Amino acid sequence: MSLDRLRGALRRLHAVALKEVRQLARDRVTFGMIVGVPVMQILLFGYAINFDVRHLSTAVLDQANSSMSRELVAQLRATQVIEVRYTAHSSAELDELLREGRASMGVVIPFDFERRLQSDSRAALQILVDGSQPNLTGVATGLAAVPMLTRHGMGPYSGGKRMAPRRIEVRTLYNPEKRTAVQIVPALIGVILSMTMVLFTSGAIVRERERGNLELLIATPLSGFELMVGKLLPYVGIGLIQTTLILIVGSLLFRVPLAGSLLDLYAAALLFIASTLGLGLFVSTLAQTQFQAFQLAFVTMLPSILLSGFMFPFEGMPKVVQWIAEILPLTHFNVIVRGVMLRGAELPELWLQIVKLTVFLSVMLLIASVRFKKRLD
């Protein structure tokens, strides 16, 4: 008897999953999104996001106009961080170049540059940074490392704050070339999966409601649990396809290494896909229309992208924001995926994140099945 019931449940699960796959395959836009969204995003993020700033348009106001000042400019140029496009003849002209946005950085070498280099009391030169653009201020600090300034034990002025001389050697582990793509692409797996999985599933049950199919489904012996799990199953497969796609493009175009085991990576991806589907399912029980579902999906997406450690380091965020980030599955998956792909960590070493993801998944499924009642009201 119970074996018969199990067989019936499996048959209904299979029927719902098959129906979902057929409908997906016939919906060309959605079908295109499965492949198109990850490829487009990896290309966009991979090429566009570059924290490794180079070739900044720079204006120089050389009031000293000495051999030493010219040597300094040459040294600054050699860092490739700046590209001297403009030579200003007055501070007013320099201000104008910065205000108009033609130059992102200004270098002011004062008349008494040589004398200042010898003395300790005043900064040798001033670097003006366009603070309206992100990530540039740090670049100015980096410029202090040019030989002439460190040799004399002097740092430049940036925004009126005195910089300490750079005498500390920094070595970047796991990404010696400091390529942003290596940091970005592994985390992109999670970001792309969050976007597509939550978006697809949040609409899945609402769509049946909107099109009137739910009224018929409720009248059949199909249970709410069978309906939900059956609808999610195809997306697990789609999530794994997307993961594979990102790994291939990341490896071919961005030479992203895989230090750890591929099996570990897929196991973690599977757990993360399930967690994200759970989140989508929860969203779908909150929404009455597909439009609402999409809006709610976006509400979960933005914090995921901003707070998960994908864009900004987790440790740098305020405590309250860290608590919010702790709830998001993407935060934990990012730790896992960077660990496995870049640091060569093994899954048991990342047990804490795995436990957190599992807890998240269980809570989401519990809330979703409690909320989904097999009634219209």
Add this chain to the structure above:
Amino acid sequence: MTGVARTAGNGPAISARQLTRRFGAKTAVDHVDLDIPSGRIYGFLGPNGSGKSTTLRMLCGMLLPSAGSAEVFGLSIVKDAEAIRRRLGYMPQKFSLWEDLTTDENLQFIADCYGLTGDVAARIAQQRATYNLEGLRKQRAGTMSGGQKQRLALAAATLHSPELLLLDEPTSAVDPQSRRDFWERLFQLAGEGATILVSTHYMDEAERCHGLAILAEGRLVAEGSPRELMDGVEADVFEIEGADGTDAPRLLRELPWVHGAAQLGLRLRVLVDRAQPDAEEKIRQLLRERHIEASVARSQASLEDVFVIATRRENRVA
């Protein structure tokens, strides 16, 4: 294998006691009592918003009653909803199969949902033959005509041979020929033993039912066979010929003992309270005073008259 299973026993297929459903402040179904015998076609007649759909949805366990109770095959619609579902077929007002799936795919999915055993392919083929869907096997439902969709929906609703069929305004989107064919099939199903509960706002369809319940504003205002209802109408019917284009309908409606006056072609049908003495003479007198040359003759009450009286009495109470 026949189209439907025969209902065991002679007890009522459906019985409801003081069945009530509220949506916020609005009462959609208001203390309705029903006893629907098995093996019959039973109609719910009422205007939009009279509570027909809500009652059907409660009977198939989709909505919970706010008060009162109902039993289907002696099973509670609240506690035994799952058990009832396996024995009933439901066809919602709106086409609810999947428009991006074909005939065969839709029927196969429904067969899986109900866990149909035995030769499922043969059963689906049988339904295709019965409902004239053979040529539409590979066609997606979204591209079908109203009549084709309706046949597919009925084929799906009867696929698991339900003992009870609930149809919510099944003919609202189809042409007259398809409507006639559809009712032929309903009589076949009833002949095979199924109980059919169908909601409609078409008088001609209501007249075909074995039994009828007239609903107005959520209340059951009249019940019986169409014949009983027409014979039992508490009004006399007069037909006035030659009064078209005059203000006679308005004048008549203003009289307190006139339940209604409606122009049907050349004839004006007037429903008059039976308690009113000399009604015929009073109508003639009124027409004479207005210099309207028209003939007045007594007529038989139609189902529409029953409906007008029943819903009008309801309005007076409210």
